[in-house]
Amino acid sequence: MAANPVLEAFGNARTVKNNNSSRFGKFIRVFFNNSGHITGAQIEHYLLEKTRIVFQASEERNYHIFYYLLYGANEEERRTLGLSSNTKYNYLCNGRVDPHIFTDQYDRQQWQLLQQTMNEVGITHEEQQQIMSLMAVILHLGNIEFKTTTPPMESGTAGSAVINRDVLALCAKLLGIEEVQLQSTLTGRSFQSGNRQTQYRIPLTPAQGKETCAALAKSIYHLLFDWLIVRINTSLSPKQHIQSNACIGVLDIYGFEVFNENSLEQLLINYANERLQQLMSEHWFKFEQQEYEREGISWSHIDTNERCCIDILEHKTNGLLSLLDEEGRVPKGSDEVRSGSDQ
Numbered sequence: 001m002a003a004n005p006v007l008e009a010f011g012n013a014r015t016v017k018n019n020n021s022s023r024f025g026k027f028i029r030v031f032f033n034n035s036g037h038i039t040g041a042q043i044e045h046y047l048l049e050k051t052r053i054v055f056q057a058s059e060e061r062n063y064h065i066f067y068y069l070l071y072g073a074n075e076e077e078r079r080t081l082g083l084s085s086n087t088k089y090n091y092l093c094n095g096r097v098d099p100h101i102f103t104d105q106y107d108r109q110q111w112q113l114l115q116q117t118m119n120e121v122g123i124t125h126e127e128q129q130q131i132m133s134l135m136a137v138i139l140h141l142g143n144i145e146f147k148t149t150t151p152p153m154e155s156g157t158a159g160s161a162v163i164n165r166d167v168l169a170l171c172a173k174l175l176g177i178e179e180v181q182l183q184s185t186l187t188g189r190s191f192q193s194g195n196r197q198t199q200y201r202i203p204l205t206p207a208q209g210k211e212t213c214a215a216l217a218k219s220i221y222h223l224l225f226d227w228l229i230v231r232i233n234t235s236l237s238p239k240q241h242i243q244s245n246a247c248i249g250v251l252d253i254y255g256f257e258v259f260n261e262n263s264l265e266q267l268l269i270n271y272a273n274e275r276l277q278q279l280m281s282e283h284w285f286k287f288e289q290q291e292y293e294r295e296g297i298s299w300s301h302i303d304t305n306e307r308c309c310i311d312i313l314e315h316k317t318n319g320l321l322s323l324l325d326e327e328g329r330v331p332k333g334s335d336e337v338r339s340g341s342d343q
Contacts, residue, residue: 002117002120002121003043003117003121003232003235003236004117005110005113005114005117006114006117006118006121006123006228006232007026007043007228007232008020008022008064009063009064009065009068009110009114010063010064010065010224010225010228011023011024011026011045011048011063011225012063012064013049013052013056013060013061013062013063013064014060014061014064015057015060016057016059016060020064022252023048023049023052023063024045024046024047024048024049024225025045025046025047025251025252025253025272026043026044026045026046026251026252027043027044027045027046027249027250027251027252028041028042028043028044028249028250028251028252029041029042029044029247029248029249030247030248030249030250031238031246031247032246032247032248033246039238040236040237040238041236042233042236042237043229043232043233043236044229045225045229046272047265047268047269047272048222048225049265049266049269050218050221050222050265051218051263051265053091053138053217053218053221054091054142054214054217054218055091056092056093057261060093061092061093062091062092062093063221064107064110065114065135066089066091066092066135066138066139067092067107068107068108068110068111068114069081069083069111069132069135069136070083070084070085070107071085071104071107071108071111072107072108072110072111072112072114073111073132077132081132081133081136081174082136082140082170082174083136083139085104088143089139089142089143090142090143091138091139091141091142091217092139092142115128120235121231121232121235121236122231122234122235123228123231127231131224133174133175134174134220134221134224136174137171137174137175137217137220138217138220138221140167140170140171140174141171141213141214141216141217142213142214142217143164143167144162144164144167144168144171144186144209144210144213145162145163145164146160146161146162146163146186146187146206146209146210147160147161147163147206148160148205148206149161149203158203158205159187159188159203159204159205160187160203160204160205160206160208160209161183161187162183162186162187162209165179168182168183168186185212185216186204186209186212186213186216187203187204187209188201188202188203188204189201189202189204190202251276253272253273253276267313271310271313271314271321274309274310274313275310278307278310285302289301289302
């Protein structure tokens with residue numbers, strides 16, 4: 001139970017349909033000994049909604065942790081992290097810190113609860129400070145701005161440079177790396193051709209620089225979330241040798257949601273839900289009805305075949321996922337290329 005506030009802070013967010021919606025799936029195994037007492041638990045997670053870290057739909061919030069930090073941290077902590085609740089952060093509700101839901105008092109209370117529960121699951125004070133530094137880095141990455149630079153004579157390719165160097169310097173400091181190293185990562189891309197040892201560097205445009213910031217922010221958050229699950233599992237693991245293999249599995253899946261504009265992540269979330277629902281329906285209804293037939297019990301047949309929706313997505317040749325995968329292999333693939341090939 002103590003781990004739940006941590007999971008909710010980093011894995012839940014406000015959507016248009018739920019003020020505390022889980023934006024990841026999890027499967028929890030609760031272990032018991034021969035006496036029937038709980039000896040420990042283990043959490044597995046999947047499909048963390050990474051898109052939400054850098055973009056949210058209208059009237060929705062980012063993950064709770066960002067608001068807890070902005071409203072709950074004391075003045076000294078915010079000053080160290082370069083944060084302010086009055087600043088516009090592009091990764092929070094598209095610039096709005098609090099879109100018509102919750103209050104600074106609520107988020108401050110949740111911040112206190114989060115700190116308490118992180119202590120209970122064994123996350124040290126130093127680790128908590130590092131976590132908050134990474135949260136601040138993500139917010140600052142969204143506010144980095146780029147400008148076009150004059151292309152060098154030898155390459156003739158225009159590149160980009162960071163405008164607000166103070167924000168870049170703060171991100172580098174919080175990450176524990178050199179400012180020039182972070183700037184190089186955000187303004188260029190390096191690659192190696194074949195088996196050659198020589199590395200080539202391609203300058204990025206300002207738009208590509210913003211995309212790199214978003215990719216870095218999502219990667220940081222995802223890796224941090226993985227680490228939190230590992231730390232929580234370490235705390236929940238059985239403290240003594242288990243003499244029984246008995247366990248109860250609890251599956252917590254996403255809510256199925258449909259918006260005016262659905263991202264690829266939302267499509268995959270809904271697809272996973274459909275597959276899980278189909279699996280459970282087969283166990284709950286199909287197998288149960290087979291048992292009724294063996295026992296000669298009269299009942300009204302329930303049709304659980306909903307493969308039509310799943311086949312639209314996963315058919316090996318004409319399924320949407322197969323078509324997307326095929327298009328992803330085509331160099332510079334686009335809707336126009338697909339339309340032309342169909343003709």
